[in-house]
Amino acid sequence: MRGSVFSILVAALLAAIVSPVTAQQKSARQRRILVNYDGGSTLYSRKGSQGPIRLTAEDLREAIREVSFSGSQVDTVLLCVYAQVTYYPTRVGTMLGSLATPEQKKKWPANTRQWVANLNHFTKQRIDPWAVMIAEAKRQKREVLLSFRMNDGHDGTHLETRFWRTHKQFHCFDPDQGHTLDYGHKEVRDHVFLLIQEAVRRYDCDGIELDFNRFPILFKGGTTTERIVKMNGFVRRLRGMLDAEGKKRKRHLVLGVRPPTENYDVPATYQGSRKVGCDPVAWARNGWIDFVTVSRFLSVTFDLPVAPWKKLITEVPVYGCIEIVDKKNGAALTPRQYRRAAQHIWSEKADGIYLFNFLITREGSTEPAFEVLNQIGSPNVVE
Numbered sequence: 001m002r003g004s005v006f007s008i009l010v011a012a013l014l015a016a017i018v019s020p021v022t023a024q025q026k027s028a029r030q031r032r033i034l035v036n037y038d039g040g041s042t043l044y045s046r047k048g049s050q051g052p053i054r055l056t057a058e059d060l061r062e063a064i065r066e067v068s069f070s071g072s073q074v075d076t077v078l079l080c081v082y083a084q085v086t087y088y089p090t091r092v093g094t095m096l097g098s099l100a101t102p103e104q105k106k107k108w109p110a111n112t113r114q115w116v117a118n119l120n121h122f123t124k125q126r127i128d129p130w131a132v133m134i135a136e137a138k139r140q141k142r143e144v145l146l147s148f149r150m151n152d153g154h155d156g157t158h159l160e161t162r163f164w165r166t167h168k169q170f171h172c173f174d175p176d177q178g179h180t181l182d183y184g185h186k187e188v189r190d191h192v193f194l195l196i197q198e199a200v201r202r203y204d205c206d207g208i209e210l211d212f213n214r215f216p217i218l219f220k221g222g223t224t225t226e227r228i229v230k231m232n233g234f235v236r237r238l239r240g241m242l243d244a245e246g247k248k249r250k251r252h253l254v255l256g257v258r259p260p261t262e263n264y265d266v267p268a269t270y271q272g273s274r275k276v277g278c279d280p281v282a283w284a285r286n287g288w289i290d291f292v293t294v295s296r297f298l299s300v301t302f303d304l305p306v307a308p309w310k311k312l313i314t315e316v317p318v319y320g321c322i323e324i325v326d327k328k329n330g331a332a333l334t335p336r337q338y339r340r341a342a343q344h345i346w347s348e349k350a351d352g353i354y355l356f357n358f359l360i361t362r363e364g365s366t367e368p369a370f371e372v373l374n375q376i377g378s379p380n381v382v383e
Contacts, residue, residue, distance in 0.1 A: 029075075030352075031076045032073040032377030033072075033352065033353050033376065034074075034078060034355065035076070035373075036080065036209075037063070037079050037133075037147075038080055039082070039087045040115055041357075041362055041363050042060075042079075042080075042129075043119055044114040044115045045362040045363065046063070047362075047367065051110070052115070054114070055129075060132045060136070064133050064137050064142070065136065066368075067370070067373055068140035073376070073377025074373055076143040077137050077144050078144075078146070078209050079144065079145070080147040081130055081147070081199055081203075082195060083148075083149040083152035084159060084161055085098075085161055087129075088128060090195070090198060091198065092191075092198045093161060093163065093191075094160070094161035094163070095119070097112075097115075097119070097120075099161070099162065100157045100158055100160070108156075108157075108158060112156065112158050115158075130203060131203060134203055134204055138204075143206045143254075144205055144206055145254060146203060146205045146207075146209070147208070148192075148195075148196055148209065148210055148211060149215075150210055150211060150212050150214070151172070151181060151212075152179070152214055153178030164179045164181065167187070172218075172219075172220050180215065182218075182221075183218045183219055183231065183277065184219045184220060184222050184227070189230065189234045193241070196241075200241070201245065206253065206254055207254025208253070208255060208256070209255075209256040209258065210255070210257045211258045212257060212260040212273075212276070213268065213295055214297075216262070216264070218276055218277045219277050228274060231277045231278055231279070232282065232283070235257075235288050236286070238288075239287075239289075242255055256290055257278070257283065257289050259280050260272070260273055260276040260278055261276075264298070267304050267305055270312055280292050284316045290317075291318070291351075292309065293319045293354045294318060294320055295321030296323060298327075299323050299326065300324070300333060300341055301323075302344055304320050304321070304344065305348070310348070310350070317351035319353065320353060321354040322341045322355055332366045334369070335369045336383060338376055339381055339382065342376035352377070353377060
């Protein structure tokens with residue numbers, strides 16, 4: 001009996017010693033630059049396309065190689081595979097454009113028509129575009145994560161889902177604004193959990209990102225405390241699912257988050273994130289997440305407040321996000337503007353630079369500023 005008790009005590013002591021090391025190892029991966037691929041333009045534009053175009057599997061591979069050139073500081077790519085609709089065949093949710101009628105499809109703009117047509121073509125050819133890109137990212141020795149837009153507010157018949165159509169009581173707005181859902185309902189949280197679980201099991205990814213800032217709307221009502229309790233349970237459940245899947249793959253699966261802003265015109269703050277329903281500080285302290293990305297909604301800011309987050313979160317890396325658009329004129333950022341934004345983020349003691357929708361400039365016939373990918377991934381960046 002004494003031997004058994006002694007063994008238990010030794011095991012507990014070893015666990016206490018080993019666990020912090022393991023947690024440190026989980027967050028020790030270097031991510032100088034993280035690039036987020038939009039799930040739309042990625043599937044209908046390519047280098048020099050000057051608008052929507054039919055893509056091939058080789059085009060998808062090239063989209064990864066474009067950021068993985070010799071000297072590139074990109075260590076992680078994030079593929080957006082979900083924004084209420086999925087961008088792959090699904091048994092849990094609804095695939096992009098699959099509920100639209102012929103009459104509705106006639107009203108779609110050219111980029112939407114090509115987007116849906118390309119996805120349907122790949123599906124009929126039994127080509128999974130995201131599996132193709134994941135495989136290429138691994139060939140290029142890049143970490144690859146699936147990104148989920150937790151409540152995308154874009155509108156359009158191509159974005160309607162069966163769940164949204166049949167559960168009006170779960171809509172976040174009345175009248176509706178986009179296809180946002182109210183996470184105050186357990187049914188919504190359960191549905192989104194199953195969608196994410198399906199994608200994780202489908203793809204050989206290194207983990208996932210929960211993008212709560214696209215859009216920063218999660219709850220229709222409830223107090224801050226009530227919102228946080230519900231979202232804490234949701235994130236904890238996802239961490240458990242990733243741990244179970246990671247055990248099968250014999251590796252840790254990453255869970256990153258992009259906290260929401262309090263409104264569309266300010267950068268994310270901890271207080272604002274909590275009001276929306278997210279408490280990344282608690283998530284980090286509980287060991288549920290592996291990194292946090294501080295951002296503003298849609299447009300760039302050259303004074304992103306990363307330092308306050310760094311003071312609050314010491315358990316995992318904190319990255320600063322650069323958006324691709326200058327709100328003053330709506331134009332894509334110039335290389336100099338990227339360097340300016342990165343210089344400030346590094347001065348705030350960030351652990352890396354996150355580029356949101358980096359390749360989406362091709363929608364406006366502007367090639368991405370690839371030259372900055374070997375410039376801004378270091379604190380030594382010069383404007």
